[in-house]
Amino acid sequence: MIKVEGLVKSYGKHEVLKGLNFEVKNNEIYGFLGHNGAGKSTTINILTNLIKPTKGNVSVNGSIGYLPEDPKFYTYMTGAEYLKLIGEISGFSKSNIATRSAELLELVGLKKDAKRKVGGYSRGMRQRLGFAVALFNKPQILLLDEPASALDPEGRKEMLDLIQQFKNEGGTVFLSSHILSDLERIADRIGILNKGSMVLEGSLEEIKGEYLLPIYDIEFENPIGALPKRLLAEAWVEDIQVKGTVMSVGISNPIVAKTELLRILAENNQPVTSYQVRKSSLEDIYMRAVKENA
Amino acid sequence: MHSFKAYFKKEILEGMRTYRYIIIASVFIGFAIFTPMMLKMLPSILESQGDGIDYSQLMKVTQTSALQNYMGNILQLGTLVVVLSLMGIVAEEVKNHLFVMPTSKELSFTGVILSKGVHYSILVSILIPIAMTINYYYVAMLFEDGVVTLQQTLSSAFHLTCYFIFIIHLLICIGSYVKKSGVVATITMLVLLAMPLLNKINALSKVLPYYFIEAATKVSNLDSSVFMPLLVLSGYIVLLNGMAIHRLKTRELE
Numbered sequence: 245m246i247k248v249e250g251l252v253k254s255y256g257k258h259e260v261l262k263g264l265n266f267e268v269k270n271n272e273i274y275g276f277l278g279h280n281g282a283g284k285s286t287t288i289n290i291l292t293n294l295i296k297p298t299k300g301n302v303s304v305n306g307s308i309g310y311l312p313e314d315p316k317f318y319t320y321m322t323g324a325e326y327l328k329l330i331g332e333i334s335g336f337s338k339s340n341i342a343t344r345s346a347e348l349l350e351l352v353g354l355k356k357d358a359k360r361k362v363g364g365y366s367r368g369m370r371q372r373l374g375f376a377v378a379l380f381n382k383p384q385i386l387l388l389d390e391p392a393s394a395l396d397p398e399g400r401k402e403m404l405d406l407i408q409q410f411k412n413e414g415g416t417v418f419l420s421s422h423i424l425s426d427l428e429r430i431a432d433r434i435g436i437l438n439k440g441s442m443v444l445e446g447s448l449e450e451i452k453g454e455y456l457l458p459i460y461d462i463e464f465e466n467p468i469g470a471l472p473k474r475l476l477a478e479a480w481v482e483d484i485q486v487k488g489t490v491m492s493v494g495i496s497n498p499i500v501a502k503t504e505l506l507r508i509l510a511e512n513n514q515p516v517t518s519y520q521v522r523k524s525s526l527e528d529i530y531m532r533a534v535k536e537n538a
Numbered sequence: 539m540h541s542f543k544a545y546f547k548k549e550i551l552e553g554m555r556t557y558r559y560i561i562i563a564s565v566f567i568g569f570a571i572f573t574p575m576m577l578k579m580l581p582s583i584l585e586s587q588g589d590g591i592d593y594s595q596l597m598k599v600t601q602t603s604a605l606q607n608y609m610g611n612i613l614q615l616g617t618l619v620v621v622l623s624l625m626g627i628v629a630e631e632v633k634n635h636l637f638v639m640p641t642s643k644e645l646s647f648t649g650v651i652l653s654k655g656v657h658y659s660i661l662v663s664i665l666i667p668i669a670m671t672i673n674y675y676y677v678a679m680l681f682e683d684g685v686v687t688l689q690q691t692l693s694s695a696f697h698l699t700c701y702f703i704f705i706i707h708l709l710i711c712i713g714s715y716v717k718k719s720g721v722v723a724t725i726t727m728l729v730l731l732a733m734p735l736l737n738k739i740n741a742l743s744k745v746l747p748y749y750f751i752e753a754a755t756k757v758s759n760l761d762s763s764v765f766m767p768l769l770v771l772s773g774y775i776v777l778l779n780g781m782a783i784h785r786l787k788t789r790e791l792e
């Protein structure tokens with residue numbers, strides 16, 4: 245469906261994308277994750293043909309619907325009038341435009357604002373209207389650039405549900421975000437982009453299986469002191485974060501850690517008030533992948 | 539063709555909602571009424587200063603000179619208003635990323651550019667003859683000497699309209715290359731101001747739309763000498779549209 249090979253984009257000397265390779269299969273939701281400035285929008289703009297790659301091959305097979313990061317409209321038009329313009333550009337008949345617009349305005353929750361000028365819409369409302377535009381001619385592929393960035397928690401959930409529904413009806417989705425939990429809920433596969441390079445890619449299960457390592461949260465009665473330094477010297481410790489009297493120890497070798505950590509804590513001779521193991525979240529993996537490639 | 543129709547309707551909506559129609563029309567029609575009245579009243583205003591000079595004898599206004607006076611105003615203020623209110627028609631749309639979503643719906647830039655040119659050409663083709671007819675009515679009512687016919691007035695209106703159609707296409711073309719509407723306006727004004735100078739070069743005078751200004755201000759009936767200039771104007775329109783379409787098709791719109 246979407247295939248990207250050796251994609252490079254430079255602005256002058258600044259190389260924004262440094263040889264990206266990835267593939268989005270039919271009827272899959274691909275989550276594209278990265279910090280601000282990582283190159284997500286640049287990638288999507290190349291997929292939509294709005295900007296041209298400096299090097300590399302890009303193929304997108306199928307009709308696309310595109311929702312830009314910050315969709316822009318003619319502000320003097322109402323939401324319904326803008327959808328009409330889109331319908332007319334696409335060559336829809338008058339009656340088809342009317343039914344499709346009504347259907348979509350209902351779907352994205354803009355029915356009661358359809359006759360208001362877009363200039364008076366909030367950012368979240370513009371994003372909803374943009375999503376309706378993307379869906380208008382029933383595309384096979386949706387390219388969504390941070391589709392939930394301006395939405396409130398409820399709106400976020402609705403948006404994710406709509407994307408899931410689009411997939412259930414046979415669609416393919418390429419979706420960028422810097423919020424991992426959103427992608428975690430719906431993405432079949434995830435690619436993590438950092439400074440123009442893909443640092444991690446795989447299905448949710450793959451990533452979790454390979455990278456989900458335990459974290460021990462240990463709470464002390466008194467200030468922690470030099471213990472983190474002592475632990476970091478151990479090969480089975482990945483990283484340590486300290487917040488007040490709570491120490492979180494990321495583990496790279498769970499089997500050794502099981503016995504060793506308790507032993508060191510006992511030697512340390514400081515009162516421990518709680519001791520818990522949790523699996524690291526995708527958020528932790530994301531932070532780690534980005535850090536390792538910094 | 540879908541894009542042409544869709545954007546033609548969009549331009550009409552834009553003209554109404556942004557008050558562009560009202561602004562342009564009120565300048566053209568306002569001056570059509572205001573100029574002859576001013577010319578009529580000026581001598582008596584001056585006389586009221588009481589220096590005993592008969593200004594109405596000094597400033598002999600004929601119908602021809604009144605009409606020319608109005609056209610002079612239109613060529614200055616009318617041009618300025620048209621340039622200032624249309625300087626953003628393509629430039630602002632590119633700058634504000636307004637083509638981004640339509641482009642993902644197979645928007646045809648040929649349709650977009652043609653619709654803008656046709657739309658505003660129709661606007662001036664309706665407005666200028668109406669404004670000139672209104673002017674004619676007041677001129678004929680207020681002044682007696684040097685009679686001008688309605689036919690001559692409409693012939694002048696036709697020439698002026700051609701000139702404004704050139705300005706419109708110039709604005710559209712420059713707007714496709716430059717994002718800042720202020721720069722679009724400046725370049726357009728410079729081109730228009732350079733024309734009377736360039737026109738002094740004999741070889742150039744045949745290929746410049748400046749002919750239309752000269753023909754309009756002459757106040758005479760339409761004759762066959764207009765064919766060549768019309769052909770040249772068509773050439774400019776094709777060239778300017780072609781350049782604009784090519785630019786929008788090849789530039790990065792993000």
Ligand SMILES: Nc1ncnc2c1ncn2[C@@H]1O[C@H](COP(=O)(O)OP(=O)(O)OP(=O)(O)O)[C@@H](O)[C@H]1O
Pocket residue numbers: 255258260278279280281282283284285286287313422
């Ligand atoms: N037209 C341009 N000219 C120069 N540099 C650009 C241009 N567009 C983008 N960049 C640079 O490319 C890099 C990636 O930008 P991009 O918008 O793709 O990031 P992003 O991942 O979408 O970030 P965000 O999360 O903030 O949306 C940034 O460093 C940006 O400054």
Ligand SMILES: [Mg+2]
Pocket residue numbers: 284285286313389
């Ligand atoms: Mg972005």
